[in-house]
Protein backbone atom coordinates (compact mmCIF):
# COMPACT_ATOMS: atom_id res chain seq x y z
CA UNK A 146 0.00 0.00 0.00
CA UNK A 147 2.65 2.50 1.07
CA UNK A 148 4.96 1.17 -1.66
CA UNK A 149 2.22 1.83 -4.11
CA UNK A 150 1.63 5.43 -3.19
CA UNK A 151 5.35 6.11 -3.10
CA UNK A 152 5.67 4.78 -6.62
CA UNK A 153 2.75 6.87 -7.74
CA UNK A 154 4.60 10.00 -6.79
CA UNK A 155 7.71 9.24 -8.76
CA UNK A 156 7.77 10.79 -12.18
CA UNK A 157 10.55 9.03 -13.96
CA UNK A 158 12.02 11.07 -16.72
CA UNK A 159 15.56 9.78 -16.88
CA UNK A 160 14.77 7.69 -19.94
CA UNK A 161 13.00 10.42 -21.76
CA UNK A 162 16.11 11.70 -23.44
CA UNK A 163 16.88 8.26 -24.84
CA UNK A 164 13.57 8.03 -26.66
CA UNK A 165 13.70 7.90 -30.42
CA UNK A 166 14.37 10.81 -32.64
CA UNK A 167 12.84 10.87 -36.09
CA UNK A 168 15.94 9.34 -37.61
CA UNK A 169 16.88 6.47 -35.34
CA UNK A 170 16.14 2.78 -35.47
CA UNK A 171 16.49 2.36 -39.18
CA UNK A 172 19.95 3.81 -39.43
CA UNK A 173 21.20 1.65 -36.57
CA UNK A 174 23.17 4.56 -35.16
CA UNK A 175 22.22 5.62 -31.61
CA UNK A 176 18.89 3.87 -31.79
CA UNK A 177 16.25 4.75 -29.23
CA UNK A 178 13.89 2.32 -27.61
CA UNK A 179 11.02 1.39 -29.88
CA UNK A 180 8.05 -0.65 -28.82
CA UNK A 181 5.02 -2.26 -30.34
CA UNK A 182 2.19 -3.08 -27.95
CA UNK A 183 0.69 -6.15 -29.60
CA UNK A 184 -2.36 -6.30 -27.32
CA UNK A 185 -4.45 -3.35 -26.21
CA UNK A 186 -8.18 -3.58 -25.61
CA UNK A 187 -8.68 0.06 -26.51
CA UNK A 188 -12.37 -0.44 -27.28
CA UNK A 189 -12.91 -1.13 -23.57
CA UNK A 190 -15.28 1.26 -21.82
CA UNK A 191 -12.55 2.34 -19.39
CA UNK A 192 -10.98 4.39 -22.19
CA UNK A 193 -14.31 6.19 -22.48
CA UNK A 194 -14.31 6.77 -18.71
CA UNK A 195 -16.83 3.96 -18.08
CA UNK A 196 -16.22 1.59 -15.18
CA UNK A 197 -18.89 -1.05 -14.50
CA UNK A 198 -21.31 1.08 -16.49
CA UNK A 199 -20.61 4.20 -14.46
CA UNK A 200 -19.10 7.34 -15.99
CA UNK A 201 -16.08 8.25 -13.85
CA UNK A 202 -14.16 10.60 -16.11
CA UNK A 203 -14.17 11.93 -19.68
CA UNK A 204 -13.16 9.71 -22.60
CA UNK A 205 -9.39 10.00 -22.79
CA UNK A 206 -8.19 7.74 -25.58
CA UNK A 207 -6.28 10.57 -27.28
CA UNK A 208 -4.38 11.34 -24.06
CA UNK A 209 -3.70 7.65 -23.56
CA UNK A 210 -2.33 7.35 -27.08
CA UNK A 211 -0.19 10.46 -26.71
CA UNK A 212 1.38 9.04 -23.56
CA UNK A 213 2.14 5.85 -25.49
CA UNK A 214 3.79 7.62 -28.44
CA UNK A 215 5.81 9.76 -26.00
CA UNK A 216 7.06 6.59 -24.27
CA UNK A 217 8.50 5.12 -27.47
CA UNK A 218 5.49 3.02 -28.50
CA UNK A 219 5.37 3.20 -32.28
CA UNK A 220 2.45 0.93 -33.05
CA UNK A 221 -0.41 -0.61 -31.15
CA UNK A 222 -2.48 -3.62 -32.16
CA UNK A 223 -6.02 -3.15 -30.87
CA UNK A 224 -7.60 -6.44 -29.87
CA UNK A 225 -10.88 -7.56 -31.41
CA UNK A 226 -12.60 -10.17 -29.23
CA UNK A 227 -15.96 -10.57 -30.98
CA UNK A 228 -17.47 -9.62 -34.33
CA UNK A 229 -18.88 -6.41 -32.89
CA UNK A 230 -15.69 -5.52 -31.03
CA UNK A 231 -13.58 -6.29 -34.11
CA UNK A 232 -15.65 -3.75 -36.05
CA UNK A 233 -15.06 -1.19 -33.30
CA UNK A 234 -11.35 -2.02 -33.27
CA UNK A 235 -11.09 -1.43 -37.02
CA UNK A 236 -12.98 1.86 -36.75
CA UNK A 237 -10.52 2.97 -34.06
CA UNK A 238 -7.49 1.74 -36.01
CA UNK A 239 -8.65 3.87 -38.94
CA UNK A 240 -8.17 7.01 -36.85
CA UNK A 241 -4.36 6.81 -36.56
CA UNK A 242 -1.64 5.47 -38.84
CA UNK A 243 0.04 3.80 -35.86
CA UNK A 244 -2.99 1.75 -34.83
CA UNK A 245 -3.77 -1.72 -36.16
CA UNK A 246 -6.20 -4.39 -35.07
CA UNK A 247 -7.23 -8.03 -35.05
CA UNK A 248 -10.48 -9.62 -36.15
CA UNK A 249 -11.73 -12.70 -34.34
CA UNK A 250 -13.65 -14.20 -31.46
CA UNK A 251 -12.18 -14.70 -27.98
CA UNK A 252 -12.64 -18.19 -26.48
CA UNK A 253 -14.90 -16.88 -23.71
CA UNK A 254 -17.14 -15.21 -26.33
CA UNK A 255 -17.54 -18.20 -28.65
CA UNK A 256 -21.20 -18.67 -27.75
CA UNK A 257 -21.80 -15.70 -30.07
CA UNK A 258 -21.35 -18.04 -33.05
CA UNK A 259 -24.32 -20.12 -31.92
CA UNK A 260 -26.30 -17.19 -30.56
CA UNK A 261 -26.08 -15.50 -33.95
CA UNK A 262 -28.43 -18.25 -35.18
CA UNK A 263 -26.27 -18.87 -38.22
CA UNK A 264 -22.60 -19.72 -37.50
CA UNK A 265 -21.75 -19.84 -41.22
CA UNK A 266 -23.11 -16.34 -41.76
CA UNK A 267 -21.18 -15.22 -38.67
CA UNK A 268 -18.05 -16.65 -40.21
CA UNK A 269 -18.69 -14.85 -43.51
CA UNK A 270 -19.11 -11.54 -41.68
CA UNK A 271 -15.83 -12.03 -39.84
CA UNK A 272 -14.14 -12.98 -43.09
CA UNK A 273 -15.48 -9.92 -44.92
CA UNK A 274 -14.32 -7.65 -42.09
CA UNK A 275 -10.88 -9.26 -41.94
CA UNK A 276 -10.47 -8.93 -45.72
CA UNK A 277 -11.65 -5.32 -45.73
CA UNK A 278 -9.25 -4.39 -42.93
CA UNK A 279 -6.33 -6.38 -44.32
CA UNK A 280 -6.73 -4.66 -47.69
CA UNK A 281 -6.30 -1.34 -45.89
CA UNK A 282 -3.25 -2.67 -44.05
CA UNK A 283 -5.09 -2.29 -40.76
CA UNK A 284 -6.08 -5.83 -39.78
CA UNK A 285 -2.85 -7.64 -39.00
CA UNK A 286 -4.09 -10.87 -37.41
CA UNK A 287 -6.96 -13.27 -36.90
CA UNK A 288 -7.90 -13.32 -33.21
CA UNK A 289 -7.94 -13.14 -30.50
CA UNK A 290 -8.88 -16.78 -30.53
CA UNK A 291 -7.90 -19.89 -28.66
CA UNK A 292 -8.90 -21.73 -25.50
CA UNK A 293 -9.51 -20.49 -21.97
CA UNK A 294 -10.33 -23.26 -19.48
CA UNK A 295 -10.03 -20.90 -16.53
CA UNK A 296 -13.27 -19.24 -17.57
CA UNK A 297 -15.51 -22.08 -18.67
CA UNK A 298 -18.44 -20.32 -17.01
CA UNK A 299 -18.61 -18.04 -20.06
CA UNK A 300 -18.30 -20.73 -22.70
CA UNK A 301 -18.03 -24.53 -22.47
CA UNK A 302 -14.84 -26.23 -23.69
CA UNK A 303 -16.53 -28.03 -26.58
CA UNK A 304 -17.83 -24.77 -28.07
CA UNK A 305 -14.45 -23.08 -27.50
CA UNK A 306 -12.66 -25.89 -29.35
CA UNK A 307 -15.10 -25.90 -32.26
CA UNK A 308 -14.80 -22.18 -32.94
CA UNK A 309 -11.10 -21.96 -32.20
CA UNK A 310 -10.60 -24.46 -34.98
CA UNK A 311 -13.03 -22.58 -37.23
CA UNK A 312 -10.83 -19.49 -37.00
CA UNK A 313 -8.01 -21.29 -38.78
CA UNK A 314 -10.34 -21.06 -41.80
CA UNK A 315 -10.12 -17.28 -41.43
CA UNK A 316 -6.32 -17.39 -41.25
CA UNK A 317 -6.13 -19.65 -44.27
CA UNK A 318 -8.57 -17.56 -46.31
CA UNK A 319 -6.84 -14.25 -45.54
CA UNK A 320 -3.20 -15.32 -45.16
CA UNK A 321 -3.13 -13.41 -41.86
CA UNK A 322 -1.15 -14.63 -38.83
CA UNK A 323 -2.96 -15.57 -35.62
CA UNK A 324 -3.28 -13.73 -32.36
CA UNK A 325 -3.81 -16.51 -29.83
CA UNK A 326 -5.06 -16.87 -26.27
CA UNK A 327 -4.29 -19.98 -24.22
CA UNK A 328 -5.18 -20.30 -20.57
CA UNK A 329 -4.96 -23.61 -18.68
CA UNK A 330 -5.59 -25.53 -21.88
CA UNK A 331 -2.12 -26.31 -23.26
CA UNK A 332 -2.81 -29.91 -24.27
CA UNK A 333 -6.01 -29.26 -26.25
CA UNK A 334 -4.52 -26.09 -27.67
CA UNK A 335 -1.49 -27.99 -28.88
CA UNK A 336 -3.65 -30.69 -30.47
CA UNK A 337 -5.71 -28.14 -32.40
CA UNK A 338 -2.69 -26.12 -33.52
CA UNK A 339 -0.94 -29.33 -34.58
CA UNK A 340 -3.92 -30.34 -36.73
CA UNK A 341 -3.97 -26.91 -38.41
CA UNK A 342 -0.30 -26.01 -38.40
CA UNK A 343 -0.06 -25.83 -42.18
CA UNK A 344 -3.01 -23.47 -42.47
CA UNK A 345 -1.48 -20.39 -40.87
CA UNK A 346 1.79 -18.59 -41.41
CA UNK A 347 2.68 -17.63 -37.83
CA UNK A 348 1.09 -16.69 -34.54
CA UNK A 349 1.61 -15.26 -31.10
CA UNK A 350 0.32 -16.89 -27.92
CA UNK A 351 -0.38 -13.67 -26.09
CA UNK A 352 -0.61 -13.01 -22.34
CA UNK A 353 1.31 -16.19 -21.65
CA UNK A 354 0.95 -17.36 -18.05
CA UNK A 355 1.75 -21.05 -18.44
CA UNK A 356 4.30 -23.36 -16.89
CA UNK A 357 7.61 -24.26 -18.42
CA UNK A 358 5.99 -27.44 -19.71
CA UNK A 359 3.27 -25.38 -21.42
CA UNK A 360 5.93 -23.11 -22.86
CA UNK A 361 7.81 -26.03 -24.41
CA UNK A 362 4.58 -27.17 -26.07
CA UNK A 363 4.15 -23.73 -27.62
CA UNK A 364 7.72 -23.07 -28.76
CA UNK A 365 7.92 -26.55 -30.29
CA UNK A 366 5.92 -24.95 -33.13
CA UNK A 367 8.61 -22.98 -34.96
CA UNK A 368 6.14 -20.30 -36.04
CA UNK A 369 4.66 -19.56 -32.60
CA UNK A 370 5.79 -16.55 -30.59
CA UNK A 371 5.04 -15.70 -26.96
CA UNK A 372 3.38 -12.45 -25.82
CA UNK A 373 4.47 -11.19 -22.40
CA UNK A 374 2.51 -8.70 -20.26
CA UNK A 375 2.07 -7.93 -16.56
CA UNK A 376 0.00 -11.11 -16.04
CA UNK A 377 2.92 -13.14 -17.39
CA UNK A 378 5.23 -11.65 -14.75
CA UNK A 379 3.28 -11.91 -11.50
CA UNK A 380 5.18 -14.57 -9.58
CA UNK A 381 8.78 -15.64 -9.23
CA UNK A 382 7.80 -18.87 -11.04
CA UNK A 383 6.55 -16.73 -13.95
CA UNK A 384 9.90 -14.96 -14.04
CA UNK A 385 11.71 -18.32 -14.14
CA UNK A 386 9.57 -19.42 -17.10
CA UNK A 387 10.41 -16.16 -18.87
CA UNK A 388 14.10 -17.07 -18.79
CA UNK A 389 13.35 -20.14 -20.89
CA UNK A 390 11.70 -18.28 -23.76
CA UNK A 391 14.08 -17.84 -26.66
CA UNK A 392 14.50 -14.02 -27.05
CA UNK A 393 13.81 -14.47 -30.75
CA UNK A 394 10.28 -15.57 -29.85
CA UNK A 395 9.26 -12.83 -27.41
CA UNK A 396 6.81 -10.02 -28.10
CA UNK A 397 5.66 -7.47 -25.54
CA UNK A 398 2.20 -6.19 -24.75
CA UNK A 399 0.03 -4.61 -22.09
CA UNK A 400 -3.41 -6.23 -22.62
CA UNK A 401 -4.59 -2.80 -21.42
CA UNK A 402 -6.70 -1.92 -19.51
CA UNK A 403 -6.02 -5.27 -17.80
CA UNK A 404 -2.84 -7.05 -16.72
CA UNK A 405 -0.97 -4.06 -15.30
CA UNK A 406 2.02 -4.68 -13.06
CA UNK A 407 0.98 -4.30 -9.43
CA UNK A 408 3.25 -3.55 -6.45
CA UNK A 409 2.58 -7.05 -5.08
CA UNK A 410 3.91 -8.72 -8.25
CA UNK A 411 7.39 -10.24 -8.36
CA UNK A 412 8.07 -8.05 -11.39
CA UNK A 413 7.39 -4.69 -9.75
CA UNK A 414 10.86 -4.25 -8.26
CA UNK A 415 12.32 -4.17 -11.78
CA UNK A 416 10.20 -1.27 -13.02
CA UNK A 417 12.11 1.92 -13.78
CA UNK A 418 9.57 4.13 -15.51
CA UNK A 419 6.40 5.26 -13.79
CA UNK A 420 3.88 7.97 -14.45
CA UNK A 421 1.92 10.10 -11.99
CA UNK A 422 -1.17 8.10 -11.09
CA UNK A 423 -4.61 9.07 -9.82
CA UNK A 424 -7.72 7.17 -8.86
CA UNK A 425 -10.41 7.17 -11.54
CA UNK A 426 -12.59 9.45 -9.40
CA UNK A 427 -9.77 12.01 -9.36
CA UNK A 428 -8.86 11.67 -13.03
CA UNK A 429 -6.74 14.31 -14.67
CA UNK A 430 -5.25 14.09 -18.10
CA UNK A 431 -1.65 14.27 -16.95
CA UNK A 432 -1.90 11.12 -14.86
CA UNK A 433 -2.52 7.48 -15.61
CA UNK A 434 -5.55 6.00 -13.87
CA UNK A 435 -4.65 3.77 -10.95
CA UNK A 436 -5.37 0.10 -11.75
CA UNK A 437 -6.10 0.87 -15.42
CA UNK A 438 -3.22 -0.36 -17.55
CA UNK A 439 -2.44 1.55 -20.74
CA UNK A 440 -0.11 1.12 -23.72
CA UNK A 441 2.69 3.44 -22.47
CA UNK A 442 3.19 0.87 -19.71
CA UNK A 443 4.48 -1.68 -22.22
CA UNK A 444 7.72 0.07 -21.35
CA UNK A 445 7.50 -1.38 -17.85
CA UNK A 446 6.99 -4.88 -19.25
CA UNK A 447 10.12 -4.31 -21.31
CA UNK A 448 12.10 -3.12 -18.28
CA UNK A 449 11.13 -6.19 -16.27
CA UNK A 450 12.10 -8.56 -19.08
CA UNK A 451 15.44 -6.79 -19.56
CA UNK A 452 16.18 -7.08 -15.82
CA UNK A 453 15.14 -10.72 -15.56
CA UNK A 454 17.14 -11.69 -18.65
CA UNK A 455 20.09 -9.63 -17.37
CA UNK A 456 20.19 -7.70 -20.65
CA UNK A 457 21.96 -4.37 -20.28
CA UNK A 458 21.77 -3.37 -23.94
CA UNK A 459 18.24 -1.98 -23.91
CA UNK A 460 18.38 -0.71 -27.47
CA UNK A 461 19.33 -4.09 -28.79
CA UNK A 462 16.66 -5.90 -26.81
CA UNK A 463 13.90 -3.48 -27.80
CA UNK A 464 14.95 -3.82 -31.41
CA UNK A 465 14.88 -7.60 -31.05
CA UNK A 466 11.27 -7.62 -29.80
CA UNK A 467 10.28 -5.03 -32.41
CA UNK A 468 11.68 -7.20 -35.16
CA UNK A 469 10.01 -10.35 -33.85
CA UNK A 470 6.73 -8.46 -34.01
CA UNK A 471 7.33 -7.11 -37.51
CA UNK A 472 8.19 -10.56 -38.81
CA UNK A 473 4.82 -11.91 -37.74
CA UNK A 474 2.38 -8.99 -37.90
CA UNK A 475 4.03 -6.55 -40.34
CA UNK A 476 5.85 -8.81 -42.81
CA UNK A 477 5.46 -6.46 -45.79
CA UNK A 478 6.38 -3.42 -43.82
CA UNK A 479 9.28 -1.21 -44.56
CA UNK A 480 10.77 -1.82 -41.10
CA UNK A 481 11.05 -5.51 -41.82
CA UNK A 482 12.59 -4.76 -45.19
CA UNK A 483 14.90 -2.15 -43.77
CA UNK A 484 16.37 -4.74 -41.45
CA UNK A 485 17.21 -6.93 -44.41
CA UNK A 486 18.68 -3.91 -46.04
CA UNK A 487 20.74 -3.00 -42.98
CA UNK A 488 22.11 -6.51 -42.80
CA UNK A 489 23.24 -6.52 -46.41
CA UNK A 490 24.49 -2.99 -46.45
CA UNK A 491 26.72 -2.60 -43.43
CA UNK A 492 29.42 -0.85 -45.44
CA UNK A 493 27.15 2.12 -46.00
CA UNK A 494 25.77 2.39 -42.52
CA UNK A 495 26.57 6.10 -42.39
CA UNK A 496 23.93 6.63 -45.04
CA UNK A 497 24.30 9.05 -47.89
CA UNK A 498 23.96 6.53 -50.65
CA UNK A 499 20.61 7.52 -52.00
CA UNK A 500 21.03 5.56 -55.19
CA UNK A 501 21.36 2.21 -53.42
CA UNK A 502 18.52 3.01 -51.10
CA UNK A 503 16.19 3.75 -53.98
CA UNK A 504 17.36 0.63 -55.76
CA UNK A 505 16.54 -1.43 -52.69
CA UNK A 506 13.18 0.25 -52.45
CA UNK A 507 12.39 -0.45 -56.09
CA UNK A 508 13.37 -4.08 -55.71
CA UNK A 509 11.71 -4.94 -52.42
CA UNK A 510 8.89 -2.53 -51.79
CA UNK A 511 7.73 -0.88 -54.98
CA UNK A 512 4.26 -0.34 -53.58
CA UNK A 513 5.48 1.45 -50.46
CA UNK A 514 5.97 5.17 -50.48
CA UNK A 515 9.43 6.22 -49.43
CA UNK A 516 9.54 9.34 -47.36
CA UNK A 517 12.85 11.07 -46.76
CA UNK A 518 12.96 13.03 -43.58
CA UNK A 519 14.96 16.25 -43.47
CA UNK A 520 17.84 14.81 -41.48
CA UNK A 521 21.21 13.51 -42.48
CA UNK A 522 20.19 9.91 -42.34
CA UNK A 523 17.37 8.49 -44.34
CA UNK A 524 14.19 7.72 -42.55
CA UNK A 525 11.87 5.22 -44.08
CA UNK A 526 8.23 5.23 -43.41
CA UNK A 527 5.31 3.48 -44.96
CA UNK A 528 2.61 6.02 -45.63
CA UNK A 529 -0.84 4.54 -45.56
Ligand SMILES: [Zn+2]
Pocket residue numbers: 289325326351352
Ligand atom coordinates in the same frame (compact mmCIF):
# COMPACT_ATOMS: atom_id res chain seq x y z
ZN1 LIG B 1 -6.26 -12.85 -24.14
